[in-house]
Amino acid sequence: MTTMTTMTDTSTAADAPAPAATTDGSVQLRLDGTWLTVCAAARLTPGRGVAVLLPDGRRQAALFLDRAGRLYAIDNRDPFSGAAVLSRGLVGSADGRPFVASPLLKQRFDLETGRCLDDDEAGVGVYEARVSA
Amino acid sequence: MHPNAPVATPDTPPEKTLVLVGHGMVGQRFLEALAEQGLTTTHRVVVLCEEPRPAYDRVQLTSYFSGRTPDELSVTDAEFIEKHGIELHLGDPAEHIDRRARTVTSRSGRTLAYDTLVLATGSVPFVPPVPGKDAAGCFVYRTIEDVLAIEAYAKENATTGAVVGGGLLGLEAAGALQGLGLGTHIVEFAPRLMPAQVDDGGGAALLRTLTGRGLAVHTGTGTQEILTDDAGAVRAMRLSDGAELEVGLVVFSAGVRPRDQLARDCGLAVGERGGITVDERCRTSDPAVYAIGECAQAADGRVYGLVAPGYEMAQTAAAAIASGDDCDAAFTGADMSTKLKLLGVDVASFGDAHGAAEDCLDVSYADSRSGTYKKLVVGADGTLLGGVLVGDTEAYGTLRALTGSVPPVPAEQLVLPAGAGAAPALGPEALPGDAVVCNCHNVTKDAVQACATLPEVKKCTKAGTGCGSCVKLIGQLLPQSGDQGLCGCFAQTRQELYEIVRTLRIASYQELLDRHGRESARGGEGCETCKPAVASVIASLAPAIGADGYVLDGEQAALQDTNDHFLANLQKNGSYSVVPRIPGGEITPDKLIVIGEVAREFGLYTKITGGQRIDLFGARVEQLPLIWAKLVDAGFESGHAYGKALRTVKSCVGQTWCRYGVQDSVRMAIDLELRYRGLRAPHKLKSAVSGCARECAEARSKDFGVIATASGWNLYVGGNGGATPRHADLLAQDLSDAELVRLIDRFLMFYIRTADRLERTSAWLERIDGGLDHVRDVVVDDSLGICAELEALMADHVTHYRDEWGETLADPERLARFVSFVNAPESPDPLVAFVPERGQIKPDLPLLTLRPLEGSSAR
Numbered sequence A: 001m002t003t004m005t006t007m008t009d010t011s012t013a014a015d016a017p018a019p020a021a022t023t024d025g026s027v028q029l030r031l032d033g034t035w036l037t038v039c040a041a042a043r044l045t046p047g048r049g050v051a052v053l054l055p056d057g058r059r060q061a062a063l064f065l066d067r068a069g070r071l072y073a074i075d076n077r078d079p080f081s082g083a084a085v086l087s088r089g090l091v092g093s094a095d096g097r098p099f100v101a102s103p104l105l106k107q108r109f110d111l112e113t114g115r116c117l118d119d120d121e122a123g124v125g126v127y128e129a130r131v132s133a
Numbered sequence B: 001m002h003p004n005a006p007v008a009t010p011d012t013p014p015e016k017t018l019v020l021v022g023h024g025m026v027g028q029r030f031l032e033a034l035a036e037q038g039l040t041t042t043h044r045v046v047v048l049c050e051e052p053r054p055a056y057d058r059v060q061l062t063s064y065f066s067g068r069t070p071d072e073l074s075v076t077d078a079e080f081i082e083k084h085g086i087e088l089h090l091g092d093p094a095e096h097i098d099r100r101a102r103t104v105t106s107r108s109g110r111t112l113a114y115d116t117l118v119l120a121t122g123s124v125p126f127v128p129p130v131p132g133k134d135a136a137g138c139f140v141y142r143t144i145e146d147v148l149a150i151e152a153y154a155k156e157n158a159t160t161g162a163v164v165g166g167g168l169l170g171l172e173a174a175g176a177l178q179g180l181g182l183g184t185h186i187v188e189f190a191p192r193l194m195p196a197q198v199d200d201g202g203g204a205a206l207l208r209t210l211t212g213r214g215l216a217v218h219t220g221t222g223t224q225e226i227l228t229d230d231a232g233a234v235r236a237m238r239l240s241d242g243a244e245l246e247v248g249l250v251v252f253s254a255g256v257r258p259r260d261q262l263a264r265d266c267g268l269a270v271g272e273r274g275g276i277t278v279d280e281r282c283r284t285s286d287p288a289v290y291a292i293g294e295c296a297q298a299a300d301g302r303v304y305g306l307v308a309p310g311y312e313m314a315q316t317a318a319a320a321i322a323s324g325d326d327c328d329a330a331f332t333g334a335d336m337s338t339k340l341k342l343l344g345v346d347v348a349s350f351g352d353a354h355g356a357a358e359d360c361l362d363v364s365y366a367d368s369r370s371g372t373y374k375k376l377v378v379g380a381d382g383t384l385l386g387g388v389l390v391g392d393t394e395a396y397g398t399l400r401a402l403t404g405s406v407p408p409v410p411a412e413q414l415v416l417p418a419g420a421g422a423a424p425a426l427g428p429e430a431l432p433g434d435a436v437v438c439n440c441h442n443v444t445k446d447a448v449q450a451c452a453t454l455p456e457v458k459k460c461t462k463a464g465t466g467c468g469s470c471v472k473l474i475g476q477l478l479p480q481s482g483d484q485g486l487c488g489c490f491a492q493t494r495q496e497l498y499e500i501v502r503t504l505r506i507a508s509y510q511e512l513l514d515r516h517g518r519e520s521a522r523g524g525e526g527c528e529t530c531k532p533a534v535a536s537v538i539a540s541l542a543p544a545i546g547a548d549g550y551v552l553d554g555e556q557a558a559l560q561d562t563n564d565h566f567l568a569n570l571q572k573n574g575s576y577s578v579v580p581r582i583p584g585g586e587i588t589p590d591k592l593i594v595i596g597e598v599a600r601e602f603g604l605y606t607k608i609t610g611g612q613r614i615d616l617f618g619a620r621v622e623q624l625p626l627i628w629a630k631l632v633d634a635g636f637e638s639g640h641a642y643g644k645a646l647r648t649v650k651s652c653v654g655q656t657w658c659r660y661g662v663q664d665s666v667r668m669a670i671d672l673e674l675r676y677r678g679l680r681a682p683h684k685l686k687s688a689v690s691g692c693a694r695e696c697a698e699a700r701s702k703d704f705g706v707i708a709t710a711s712g713w714n715l716y717v718g719g720n721g722g723a724t725p726r727h728a729d730l731l732a733q734d735l736s737d738a739e740l741v742r743l744i745d746r747f748l749m750f751y752i753r754t755a756d757r758l759e760r761t762s763a764w765l766e767r768i769d770g771g772l773d774h775v776r777d778v779v780v781d782d783s784l785g786i787c788a789e790l791e792a793l794m795a796d797h798v799t800h801y802r803d804e805w806g807e808t809l810a811d812p813e814r815l816a817r818f819v820s821f822v823n824a825p826e827s828p829d830p831l832v833a834f835v836p837e838r839g840q841i842k843p844d845l846p847l848l849t850l851r852p853l854e855g856s857s858a859r
């Protein structure tokens, strides 16, 4: 589902993964069978998200990059509050699986499945994302 | 209710009536035991309570002076009383018992017929018959009413007080007088303090430490007379050695006497030296009448003045009432072990502390420098019989549980402090399974270990819910109790991470995680708990470790909570609020107008905050830079309402205008706010400066509060409003401007260095070993020799401070993140919408109501 990409690592740590040079290329989301180009890969910061407005002008996706350079996209709307804020949450990992914690009331969502880790009955949709050259 | 009126529903009248006289700690425990035995369903239970309030924690009485309210001291759960249909009559003592008719008559005239009568009347303080003992200003120390009366009297009439009696209760009372800010004397007839609990060596260690804390201790001296003034109020006290102490108030704490008068009057047997005689089932000489707690003389002939034996008697009596003649519960005597913190000094004694057994030996260790004294009493065969610990009671739980057995290591090793000679490698593992870990509730190590967490232990076994002295040992017996780690990613505490970052100069979260994180978390993404916590540590050490102080640069940007990331506070609908800094709450009309204009232009909801500034709500992400461009232009800076950082320093108008003011509180508030603005801390920091003791700025509810005096400033620390309010404690008095700033610098940096994540100064001060005294030692007396370093760190912070909004606006790259959508920078979020209310806007909520995640806390 996700495509590998590498990003400039902005940390100054001596032994952090060596910064790879691929800041070019653009990020795409798969919607109804077609790939929508959303932004330059260089706009993303590892561990942080951005929001994407989908073509219907209402729906939104939250796009994340992890430190290994993997991309994830889930629905941006926090099902607990109704506000479109998941892209502004903090990314983390639990048992090796990436999640984002809602910035409002901190419920966590698995970035691969959209499942809410703190409430079996809640979840959000997921999108395929990739970097195209 | 009419006397004798039936209480239960008419269709199931309980057959029998049980009357309890006295609702103290033991009485309440007895009611709980009745309920556990199912007796509340078979009996009508009526309680006569002399005090105007239901049972409360008498043991913790003195904590009233550190802020516990009478309500918080309560040990009575109204729901419990109601659920079990218990009739509780407050302020209505029993006055007469007619054993033949089996009735009790109360002061209000109630006559209650009983089948079973239980006396739990406790004790009454003993007041020696010295002339003047009834003068105004003489008190005893036993009830909440006593405490309130002492407090009220001291406020109006006394600056110095004396306590008659240097035993456990006397020291408690002395703690209360100190808590009231009175100069305090203790007069003890015996040659040492706490004669009943400790030996000469222990008493000497105690004396040294207490004298060091400003108490005047007079041992080996009696009280001869209380001298009064013309109005009949206490003015001084004459001692047996002829000396006169000028005091405005006297508290008698010379021991207690069992309250057995009711029993005597109705012909029940009482002991020679008082106390209602009971057998092993706690029955008096009349089988229908039981006596428990401090009013009873147990089957072993002793009257126990401690709560744990009382609880055991309560259990025994309830079991005896439940099972009648086949009762196998018995109270044959109890251990007099105690562990106390008196006036900040830990004191414990257990088992045969005085070495009364034949052929026993004692092993002791004394260090007068640190005020530590330890003595163990060992039998001829090596059995540990008891001991006394003063100053360091670390080993109390383990030693008490080992009493009666031969310890696995020689006794002399057990008294040596850790690090001296061979390590006393005696952990809780060494305890046998049937060792009693919690004395109050008689809970064994095995029972504790059947549970997984402390809350579970408390719920299932009640261990730890009495005096609390066993909680530490329980913690050591529970699985993974050693894991104090910050979160699933780090096994270290925040303080440990702070030290790692500081000493190894690690300026990167990833590096910290990959090198120092838990094995399983290394190389991962971290989590929402440790990321902001580490970001805060790095930010507060930034200049010292060579990191960039700007919180949104590079990796730091990815670590911050959304509020810090957008330098604004996220609201429930996804919009943000904007709080410009208004130092000290002082603002010019022109600046006020700018705020008004900005709010009007962007249509923001505007509100005066509780922190003497103005909050503008309802800004969308992409509006934040536009709004701040105008504010920065007019000379405003970020107010850090979003950060775990200094919020506001509130001020009162002070000397400049106020007829009472003695210092310029506004100027000082502004100076302090500008000095500490932007400082990142484990939690938010608030402050205030008042121009005189009227305290209009509410400085004592702040993390650091300053109150003007005629000759300078008083500094208070550890105050808190919010969910768990706490009044700040006085750290130092009459400081000059420079001394004040220097002390605050040190205090804040010491807090930042040692506090836990999201721990306000109030909670920190309560938690750290030694509390306020320790903090004072460190920041006032430089006992750790770190003050120069703390000051240097603060100086670094002050020189490197830059306004985050000013910096952000100056950098187009940083500004690029302030968009709702990465692919449509111009579009606003269609879900952020508003409707009008009272002439302003409010969020038009998309649909749902917010439901907090269990265990989550507001950030």
Ligand code: SRM
Binding pocket: B569, B570, B571, B577, B578, B579, B607, B608, B609, B610, B611, B612, B613, B614, B615, B641, B647, B648, B684, B686, B701, B702, B719, B720, B721, B722, B723, B724, B760, B857, B858, B859
């Ligand atoms: C705006 C304001 C209420 C108001 O309309 O007056 C406010 C608003 C919030 N407070 Fe507060 N507090 C405000 C004054 C206070 C005060 C009064 C004071 O400072 O004099 C207190 C009690 C004093 C204290 O802190 O000791 C206060 C105690 C809290 C607490 C409880 C803290 C505690 O230690 O128990 C929280 C929760 C937390 O920090 O974990 C909190 C948290 C919050 C948060 C940050 C909750 C959140 O995450 O959304 C609110 C966000 C503000 C925003 O979005 O802009 N707020 N809050 C006040 C802003 C003052 C300012 O100018 O900065």
Ligand SMILES: Cc1cc2nc3c(=O)[nH]c(=O)nc-3n(C[C@H](O)[C@H](O)[C@H](O)COP(=O)(O)OP(=O)(O)OC[C@H]3O[C@@H](n4cnc5c(N)ncnc54)[C@H](O)[C@@H]3O)c2cc1C
Binding pocket: B021, B022, B023, B024, B025, B026, B027, B048, B049, B050, B051, B058, B059, B060, B061, B062, B092, B093, B094, B095, B120, B121, B122, B123, B141, B142, B143, B169, B172, B173, B259, B262, B292, B293, B294, B295, B304, B305, B306, B307, B308, B310, B338, B339, B340, B467
């Ligand atoms: C300041 C202080 C500190 C202490 N610290 C410790 C400690 O650290 N460890 C420890 O183990 N113990 C400590 N104690 C002792 C402990 O509080 C007592 O052992 C315990 O409270 C005894 O409980 P009780 O129910 O028997 O008596 P009490 O708690 O005294 O309760 C008896 C109740 O009966 C009421 N009463 C009396 N006569 C009548 C009547 N005729 N009709 C109706 N009601 C009546 C009284 O008003 C009182 O409310 C301390 C005591 C004090 C005062």
Ligand code: SF4
Binding pocket: B652, B653, B654, B655, B658, B659, B660, B661, B662, B665, B690, B691, B692, B693, B694, B695, B696, B697
């Ligand atoms: S605290 Fe004192 S100086 Fe300040 S406003 Fe109140 S009365 Fe005036």
Ligand code: FES
Binding pocket: B437, B438, B439, B440, B441, B463, B464, B465, B466, B467, B468, B469, B470, B471
């Ligand atoms: S020993 Fe008192 S609560 Fe456990």
